[in-house]
Every structure is written in structure tokens, then in C-alpha cells.
Amino acid sequence: MTGTENRMTGAEIVLKALKDNGVEHIFGYPGGAVLPIYDEIFQQDDIQHILVRHEQGAGHAAEGYARSTGKVGVMLVTSGPGATNAVTPLQDALMDSIPLVCLTGQVPTTLIGSDAFQECDTVGITRPCTKHNWLVKDVNELAGIIHEAFRIAQSGRPGPVVVDIPKDIQFATGTYTPKTNDAVEKSYQPKVQGDLNAIRAAVELMASARRPILYTGGGVINSGPEATRLLRELVELSGFPITSTLMGLGAYPASGENWLGMLGMHGSYEANMAMHDCDVMVCIGARFDDRITGRLNAFSPNSRKVHIDIDPSSINKNVRVDIPIVGDVGRILEDMVRVWRALPNKPEKAQTAEWMDQINRWRARKSFAYKNSNDVIMPQYAIQRLYEASKGRETFITTEVGQHQMWAAQFFGFEAPNHWLTSGGLGTMGYGLPAAIGAQVAHPEALVIDIAGDASIQMCIQEMSCAIQYNLPVKIFILNNQYMGMVRQWQQLLHGNRLSNSYTEAMPDFVKLAEAYGAVGMYCDNPGELDDKIAEMIEVKRPVIFDCRVANLANCFPMIPSGKAHNEMLLPDEATDEAVATAIDAKGRQLV
Structure with missing residues (x-):
């Protein structure tokens, strides 16, 4: 690139x-502060812009795109409300380690601090919900900042970054700095290679185990396909x-x-009991969050623990471990x-035979029955x-958040990574539909299904x-029970069955709603017709909203009640609480 060729406007530099x-x-929504960038988008064909209907949708669509491809998702929003509407997906991506680059417009530099129209402190607002963010003050630094944004978003523990670009910077002419593959001398240099002595110590501990367990998370998937292959090889070698975790589904078939x-919290009886009773736990790419540990002082009380994670701040944050190993999961x-x-001297199968027999006895409880x-x-x-009907196809499943999300995790079998897209850490209602759009953009020939709840789907239905x-x-496959199901379940179990505002009095006709958008609407309330209608839904080559009417008051079990340990799970056949047994609400509906 010659000196003349690398002179361009800020908007041209962005593209x-x-x-x-x-x-x-790019997933985005235009506004005054980003119009120069949108003008450049109009004049090129290399990058396709996907116009969402709300900036939150742009972020979740970019997350779905990133999670299903392993690439960085990109969103573009305007200043002020455009940036503030992006906060939810940014926090969602931060908690679930999704690489995201968010480009925001900003008022001209001369107006910053004057409470100008659609001005907000984007850097200040997004600092707690991003890995890093920048306010660009010099057009000559713009290209370098964007290159660095992509590096930071996808290296180390992946996550979201924000580049805030004032409108006058987009108009100004400056020098484009090409991206290089040279070693970057920056303060952010995540450690990727694990300490070999610690790895040897971990393997020696594993080889001595009589009641071992591998506890894996989304970090395995984030590390890439090779990490998934190596995890499966380790399981085969060790037995x-x-x-x-919820975020790690698909790393192992x-x-x-x-x-x-x-x-x-809603995991299997055998998994939770094994975690509680194990003598060696190897945590790979997970972070010991509260949904997993239950009561911390009763969590796996008799085990020695190995923790593999690329984020050093996750080590010993919630649970003290014996052997910490910081680095990339794949390399470790x-x-x-x-x-x-x-x-x-490799351990013999007899060493863990008694343990496997015990696990099989726990399995026999059939906790998902x-x-x-x-x-x-x-x-x-x-x-x-739905799972049986989708077998043999490349299928990507997204979810909203609630009971339907847990049932999907329990009953939909994932054989490969990057095909399960859900909001784990933040638990964002409204995630599923835009995430499905992002996955479908990335995989146009695949079957993409958002397993939704009747409440969650209305959060971002405009997409x-x-x-x-x-x-x-x-x-969009809606498990329609006419409740905010998980809220209702907790109210039933923990709040005397006082169902405060968890029933939706004014439910839309989802079939008519689909047709109003120009999509296909379907309805089913008969178990005998379900297979045929699911098959019809799958074959339709257009967007579909499927209103699947399910039992109103079904509860999601097993469940570790709040403040309880893994070995204090509530199983379906043990749900003897009066509120569970009667399961009658103010509307008089009874669980069949």
C-alpha cells in the first residue's frame, strides 16, 4: 500500500x-453518529450488513454468529441509546466469554461533555462489561485500535470490546495502518502455554485417583476444535x-x-453426586460458578482439585484448588x-471399577424421568x-432463558461443539431469536432452531x-405453558405458591403473529400430532413460529434448591412439598 493509497477517511478506515x-x-442499526460508516457500507460489497430491529438484537446476533463459528462477532450501533441498548449483550458476552467487537458512534469530539443530542459516556458505561474499550481521538490511530480490538476480543479468555468513534473522526482523513502478524508488544499478553511441572503433577494425581471426574466448561469450546478432540482423547485414555456446565455441552458427545x-442446579443426579463424592476433580475451562457449586462449604468436600483456565483471575476465585494450571485449554x-x-505404570480399570459401579447405580435413578x-x-x-426429528442434519440450537432452556440442555443430545448457543452466565431472556439469526447467517444451509418460552420470546420478537x-x-419452537415457568416454579417451591406476576394474562396468538411478520405460524396441543408437525416445521424453508402448547405446571427436575449441596438434590419422585403435590394455581389449572 503506497502513501497515497493508505490515505482515507475514518469511515473508509473502519471498513x-x-x-x-x-x-x-456486521449486525447493526443506523443512526446519526454512524452515518459516515453506513455510507461506506453502501458503497462496497465485501461485507454484508444485517439490519436488526433493536441494538440488543444486534449484539445477541453477533454472539450467535461468534459462538457457532469460533470467529469474532461484529456489531455496529449509533451513539446514546444505540450504545446503551448494547450493554445487555456486551455483559452477556463478557460472562460467557464470547468474542465480540462493538463499534459505536459518538458525537463529534468538540461536543463531547456538552450533553449533546444522543451523547452518553460510552467508554464509562461499558467499562465494567467489556474486556477493554477505546474512545478514538485521532483518525490516524483508528486502524491500529480496530486491529487491537480484534486481537483482544479473541485472545486469552475471549470477550467483548468497544471502539467508540466520534462522528468527526469518521469524516476526517488519515493514514491507514495495515494489520501485521508481527509479535505485538502490548501489555495484554495472555499466557497460553501451561506450566509443564504442574501438568505432570496433575497427571500423577489423576493416575492415583479411585473416584475421578472431569468437569468441563465453555473454555474447551472456545479453545477450538483441537481442544475438543484432545478432551475426547483424554477421556478415552483415562476412562x-x-x-x-451448560456452556460446555457438545465438547464431549x-x-x-x-x-x-x-x-x-438442574443437572443429572449422577453428575452432581459424582462431583460431590469424587476424590480427584479436574476442572477444564470452567469457573466454579454458583449454578454449579451449590453451597460452597459443602462442594466436593473430599476431593483434590485441578483447575485449567486461561484466565488467571478465575483460579481460586470461588473454590480453592490444589493444582492450578493457567493457559490455553487446547495446549494444556x-x-x-x-x-x-x-x-x-498406567492405572488399571480395576482401580476405578467400584466408582463406575456406583455411578451406574446413580444413573439407574433416571433423574430426568x-x-x-x-x-x-x-x-x-x-x-x-424435536431432537429425534433433527438427527442426521446439521442443527444449531439456541434458547431463551428459563425452564425450556434447562429441558433443552437435559433432553437434546449434543454431539459436537458450537451447535448449542445459550445465555449461561447472565441468563438473558430474549437471547435466543437474535442468536438464531446470527447462526443462520453464518450457516445458511443448516437447521437453526430457537427453543423458546412464551415469555422469553416476546423480549426480542421484533427480530x-x-x-x-x-x-x-x-x-422458533415455543414451549408455551402460559407462565414465566422458572419464576413460577421458584414461587411454587420457595414462596408458598404465591404466583406473583408470573402468569401472562394477555398472550398473543403466535400463529397470527408469525403471519403478520410474513412467517409461517404453526400450532400443536396434541401429543399424537406432534411428530408430523415438527417434521413439517423442519421442511419449511421460511421462518416459522411453532406454538407448542405444553403442560402448564410441569416443573424442571432434578433441582438443587438454593443454598443446598449437590447431594441434597430434589428429584421428581421426591417432590413431596404440598405446593408441588397439588400444583394448583389461582387459575385452577392442574398439572396432568
Whole structure:
């Protein structure tokens, strides 16, 4: 690039920098402070802009795109309310370690601090919910900042970053700095290679275990396909049972014989009991959050713990561990597999035979069992039938947040990483539909289904218009129980069955709503018709809203009640609380 060629406006620099960082799609919404950038978008064809209907939708769509591809998701919003509407997806991406670059417009530098129209302190507001952010004050620094934004978003523990660009910077002419592959001499240099002595110590501890367990999380998936392959190899070599957080589903196949299912508040009985009774726990790319640990002072009381994580701040933050290993999961697993293979005396299966027998006895409790019905669709059954109908296809599942999310995690078997997209840490209602749009943009030929609740889906329902505009055949499969189901369940179990504002009195007709957007609306309340209607939904090449009417008062079990330990799980056949047994609300509806 010659001196003349690299002179361009700030808006041109933005598009050039995005292209040089491999960006093919941007999710955004225009406004006055970003019009120069939108003008440049109009004049090029290399990057496709996806017009959402709300800035929150842009962020979740970028998250879905990132989570399903492993690439950085990009969103573009205007100043003021555009930036503040982006806060929820930024915090969501921060908690779930999703690489996101958010470009925001800002009022001209001469007006900053004057309470100008659509001005806000974007850097100040987003500082707590990003890995890093910048206010660009010199057009000549713009390209370098964008390159650095992409590096920070996807390196170390992935996460969101914000680049705030004043409008006069977008108009100004400056010098474009090309992206280089040279070593970056910056303060942010995450450690990726694990300490070999610590890895050897971890493997020796694992080899001595009689009641081992591998506890894995989203960090395995974030590390890339090689980390997933190595994790599966480690399980095969060691024979250890393996469980996962909500965010780690798919790193190890649900059909694998060592799979215990998801652990945590609504995890399987066998996974939680194994976590409680193990003598060696190897935590790989997870962070011991409260949904997993239950009561901290009763969490896995008799185990020695290994913690592998690229984020040093996660080590010993919630749970003290015996062997911390900071680094990239993939590289550490590579060393761990190599060291295990080199063990002079590998442990015999007999060493853990008693443990595996105990795990099988826990499995026999069938903690996800439920009473099916010929009269009403049980939500668990609906997920099972959806899973069976999608087998053999490349399927991406997104969810909203609530009971339906937990049932999807329990009953939809994930065999591969990056195909399960959900809001874990922040628990954001409204995530699923825009995330499905992002995944569908990235994988136009795939089957993308948002498993939704009737309350959550209404949070970002306007993004159906985006799906229609871009011919994105996303399927919204609503488990419609006419409640904010998880809120109702907690009120029933913990608040004397006082159902305060958890019933939706004015539910829309979802079939008519779909048709109003130009999508396909479907309805089913008969278990005998469900398979045929799901098959019809899948074959439709347009966006679909499927209103699946399920049992109103079904509860999601197993459940670790708040403040309880893993071995104090509430199982379906143990739910003897009077409110659970009667399950009658003010509307007089009875669970079948």
C-alpha cells in the first residue's frame, strides 16, 4: 500500500480494517453518529450488513454468529441509546466469554461533555462489561485500535470490546495502518502455554485417583476444535467419567459412554453426586460458578482439585484448588495427553471399577424421568421429539432463558461443539431469536432452531422482521405453558405458591403473529400430532413460529434448591412439598 493509497477517511478506515480482520458480516442499526460508516457500507460489497430491529438484537446476533463459528462477532450501533441498548449483550458476552467487537458512534469530539443530542459516556458505561474499550481521538490511530480490538476480543479468555468513534473522526482523513502478524508488544499478553511441572503433577494425581471426574466448561469450546478432540482423547485414555456446565455441552458427545450429563442446579443426579463424592476433580475451562457449586462449604468436600483456565483471575476465585494450571485449554490438554501416554505404570480399570459401579447405580435413578401423557404435551417429550426429528442434519440450537432452556440442555443430545448457543452466565431472556439469526447467517444451509418460552420470546420478537428480510429460515419452537415457568416454579417451591406476576394474562396468538411478520405460524396441543408437525416445521424453508402448547405446571427436575449441596438434590419422585403435590394455581389449572 503506497502513501497515497493508505490515505482515507475514518469511515473508509473502519471498513478496510474490518475486511482485513476477516469480517464478512456486521449486525447493526443506523443512526446519526454512524452515518459516515453506513455510507461506506453502501458503497462496497465485501461485507454484508444485517439490519436488526433493536441494538440488543444486534449484539445477541453477533454472539450467535461468534459462538457457532469460533470467529469474532461484529456489531455496529449509533451513539446514546444505540450504545446503551448494547450493554445487555456486551455483559452477556463478557460472562460467557464470547468474542465480540462493538463499534459505536459518538458525537463529534468538540461536543463531547456538552450533553449533546444522543451523547452518553460510552467508554464509562461499558467499562465494567467489556474486556477493554477505546474512545478514538485521532483518525490516524483508528486502524491500529480496530486491529487491537480484534486481537483482544479473541485472545486469552475471549470477550467483548468497544471502539467508540466520534462522528468527526469518521469524516476526517488519515493514514491507514495495515494489520501485521508481527509479535505485538502490548501489555495484554495472555499466557497460553501451561506450566509443564504442574501438568505432570496433575497427571500423577489423576493416575492415583479411585473416584475421578472431569468437569468441563465453555473454555474447551472456545479453545477450538483441537481442544475438543484432545478432551475426547483424554477421556478415552483415562476412562474417566465426564460432565459439563451448560456452556460446555457438545465438547464431549452426549452419546459417549463416559458422559454423565450436565451438572449443576438442574443437572443429572449422577453428575452432581459424582462431583460431590469424587476424590480427584479436574476442572477444564470452567469457573466454579454458583449454578454449579451449590453451597460452597459443602462442594466436593473430599476431593483434590485441578483447575485449567486461561484466565488467571478465575483460579481460586470461588473454590480453592490444589493444582492450578493457567493457559490455553487446547495446549494444556495436548501436554496432558502426551504426559499420560508416557506414564510408566498406567492405572488399571480395576482401580476405578467400584466408582463406575456406583455411578451406574446413580444413573439407574433416571433423574430426568417424567410422567408422560396422551392428553397433554409434556415439555420434556416435546424436546425429545424435536431432537429425534433433527438427527442426521446439521442443527444449531439456541434458547431463551428459563425452564425450556434447562429441558433443552437435559433432553437434546449434543454431539459436537458450537451447535448449542445459550445465555449461561447472565441468563438473558430474549437471547435466543437474535442468536438464531446470527447462526443462520453464518450457516445458511443448516437447521437453526430457537427453543423458546412464551415469555422469553416476546423480549426480542421484533427480530422476526430481520429474519424475513434476509430470508433466514430460523425455527422458533415455543414451549408455551402460559407462565414465566422458572419464576413460577421458584414461587411454587420457595414462596408458598404465591404466583406473583408470573402468569401472562394477555398472550398473543403466535400463529397470527408469525403471519403478520410474513412467517409461517404453526400450532400443536396434541401429543399424537406432534411428530408430523415438527417434521413439517423442519421442511419449511421460511421462518416459522411453532406454538407448542405444553403442560402448564410441569416443573424442571432434578433441582438443587438454593443454598443446598449437590447431594441434597430434589428429584421428581421426591417432590413431596404440598405446593408441588397439588400444583394448583389461582387459575385452577392442574398439572396432568
